Every structure is written in structure tokens, then in C-alpha cells.
Amino acid sequence: MRALLLLAVLGLIALVVYSVWVTLSRQAWKRKVKGLNDPVLWLPRSERQAHARKLLAREQEQYDMRRQEQINDSLNDYMKGYNYR
Secondary structure (H helix, E strand, O other), rough: OOOHHHHHHHHHHHHHHHHHHHHHHHHHHHHHHHHOOOOHHOOHHHHHHHHHHHHHHHHHHHHHHHHHHHHHHHHHHHHHHHHHO
């Protein structure tokens, strides 16, 4: 009787361990699948950070260029109005 009870308890413990293992392996699999769709995730962390810095620098440069064009356009419009007076 004790052996049967021990076997049942061990079976329950094994079932809990198996369910935790399956859950963790599914999460790891989902991360791998996500990584397959996004090649940047294949890179090591330091390279991903360097890539992000390059993207931010490019966006900042584009923003600065657009802002400079807006300022130049505003100045040109102002100067045109000033010349006609």
C-alpha cells in the first residue's frame, strides 16, 4: 500500500515537472520562431545595441536635415516678403 502511494506521489511530481518543462520549452520555441522572423535578433546583444545606435543616429540626422530645410524655407519666405516691401 505504501509503495502504491509513493508511486502515485512520484507520478504527480513527474506530471508537474513535465508540464513545467513543456511550458518552458514552448516559450523558448516561440522566441526562436520570433528570432527567425527578425534577423536582428540573431545578433549578439552588443551588435544589436550597435545596430540600434546606428538607426537612431540615422533618424536623428534625417530629422536634423528636415528641420534645417524647414528653417531655410521659413527664412527664404521671410526674405522674399522683406524684398517686396
